[in-house]
Amino acid sequence: MTTKMTPPPFAPTRRTLLAGGVALAAATPLLRPASALAQPAAKITELRLDYATYSPVSLLLKDKGWLEEELKADGIGVRWVQSLGSNKALEFLNAGSLDFGSTASAAALLGRIGGNPIRSVYVYSKPEWTALVVPAESPAKTIADLKGKRIAVTRGTDPHIFLVRALAGAGLTQDDVKLVLLQHPDGKQALLRGDVDAWAGLDPLMAAAEIENGARLLYRNPAFNSWGALNVREAFAAENPGVVQKVLAAYEKARTFAQGDPDALAASLTAQTKLADAVVAKQLQRTDLSQGHLKPAQADSVVASGLAMQQVGLIEAGVDVRKAAAELVDSRFAVG
Numbered sequence: 001m002t003t004k005m006t007p008p009p010f011a012p013t014r015r016t017l018l019a020g021g022v023a024l025a026a027a028t029p030l031l032r033p034a035s036a037l038a039q040p041a042a043k044i045t046e047l048r049l050d051y052a053t054y055s056p057v058s059l060l061l062k063d064k065g066w067l068e069e070e071l072k073a074d075g076i077g078v079r080w081v082q083s084l085g086s087n088k089a090l091e092f093l094n095a096g097s098l099d100f101g102s103t104a105s106a107a108a109l110l111g112r113i114g115g116n117p118i119r120s121v122y123v124y125s126k127p128e129w130t131a132l133v134v135p136a137e138s139p140a141k142t143i144a145d146l147k148g149k150r151i152a153v154t155r156g157t158d159p160h161i162f163l164v165r166a167l168a169g170a171g172l173t174q175d176d177v178k179l180v181l182l183q184h185p186d187g188k189q190a191l192l193r194g195d196v197d198a199w200a201g202l203d204p205l206m207a208a209a210e211i212e213n214g215a216r217l218l219y220r221n222p223a224f225n226s227w228g229a230l231n232v233r234e235a236f237a238a239e240n241p242g243v244v245q246k247v248l249a250a251y252e253k254a255r256t257f258a259q260g261d262p263d264a265l266a267a268s269l270t271a272q273t274k275l276a277d278a279v280v281a282k283q284l285q286r287t288d289l290s291q292g293h294l295k296p297a298q299a300d301s302v303v304a305s306g307l308a309m310q311q312v313g314l315i316e317a318g319v320d321v322r323k324a325a326a327e328l329v330d331s332r333f334a335v336g
Contacts, residue, residue, distance in 0.1 A: 044240060047076055049100035049247065050083040050092065051272075053204055055228055056287060057124045058102055059268040061254035070246050085184050085202070087156040089231070093118050099236045100247060104129075104158030105298070106226035106305035111156075112328045113306075113319055119237055119330040122230040122248050123298055124255065126288040128222045130159040132166060133191060133201040136214035140198070143170035143219050149197035150178045152187035159184070159200035161309060162224045168312045191215065207282040208275055226305050227298050241333070248335045255292045294331040302329055 047067075051058040061067060068078045081098060083089040089101035090111040101118075103111070108120050132151075134140050140149075143166055153160050167173060182190055184202045188209055191199040198218065201209065209215035230251060237244050258265040262284065269280045291298075306321035315321065 044076055044243070046079055047071060047100075047243065047247070048079045048081060048098050050081045050089055050098055050102050052083045052085075052089070052102045053269065053273050054085075054127070054129055054202060055102040055124050056265050056269045056284065057251065057255050057258055057289065059272050060258055060265050061250060063268045063271070064254065064257075066253055067247065067250040070250055071243070074243075076243070085154050085157045087154060088183075090116055090118075090156065093231060093233055096233065099233055101231050103229055103231055104161070104226045105229040105302050106161045106309065107157055108229050108231050109302055109306050109321075109325060109328055110161075110309070110314070113315060113324050117234040118231040118328070119234050120229040120231050120302075120328050121237070121244060121294065121330050121333045122251055123227050123292055123294060124230055124251065124289075125228040126225075126291060127203065127228055128220070128225050128286040129203040129206070129228075129283075130162045130225055131201055131206065131217040131221075132163065132219040133199045133206055133209055133215050134197065134218045135191060135194070136216055138197065138216065138218070140218055143167060143172065146198055146218075147172060147176050148178070150180050150195070151198045151200065152180045152182050152190045152196040153200040154184050154187060154202075155181050157184075157202070158226055159202050161226070161305065161314065162221075163200040164312050164314055165224050165308055166219050166221065173312070203286060204269065204273055204275055204279055204283040207286075208279045211276065211279050211282060227301055237330075237333075244333050245335065248333055252292050252335045255289055259289055293334050294329055299325065299329045299331075 051062045062080050071078060081092065083092065083102060086103035086107035089098065089103045090107065092098035093101045094116045102124065105120060108118060112118060140146060151163065153163055164174060167177065180190060180196050184205055187199045188205045190196045191209065192213055232244055266280050266284060270277065302325045303322055306315060306325055309315045310317065310319065310321055
């Protein structure tokens, strides 16, 4: 079953993202101890998880039906919900309309600090999925040339975080530009229409703008792109640890399959996006699928992203970023 959902009433604002994270541990339930992973899952009849074009592995998993096969014996159906960005996945998770949601790890950290009770339990990719995009005819040569210009961005996503860090590197802040808050597809269209001067892009829309419309990547920095994280509602993980492990095992099967058969992965992405083969190929060239497990490198990356966001004011100075990251990243369900 596949569903496209409209976002629930909850929409995180900058104020909620900046809310203190220090008291979060006391405000959200803790997962069961590791020994509980062997306990029978609580009885559920439907699992709700997202698929997203920025997570090609999720599309392959959805197409293959491996998760449905795995959960059929338990009497659990699967409902697939499309997420158009990290902000939407986080909204759905916070509202309880998703059990699993795909986001950038930096966006997941912002959500956790803002009070969204989630855990990051798997890495689905290490992508370079965002950059600052300008039209082919743009006179801009450097980030500094964007001062005072209109930039389309989706608040609370990796492209937003990327933009803020990129501006900071040029000695600028969000106040030095004019942010136009749009969802990713609308941001691309605004760029192509000339309604904005730049766009904090996201693949595969960004790759399409390059190949089909001649758009130019004004600024790239792979280090400013965070990991793709699969997140679970904390309460769901506490009540259904066995189901969480089965979801991760299915994801790992899809990721491993994708590495061995990149054409199948490209076919799933093409079928979902209806984009040209060259566009899909460009996105996948920028997507590293070599690691699926949460390891110290991923945890360290989340901390580094959080500290960078704190430095530029996206996270309040009083928030303990390392503590929040430790509460977010949960490797106890690791598979493989």
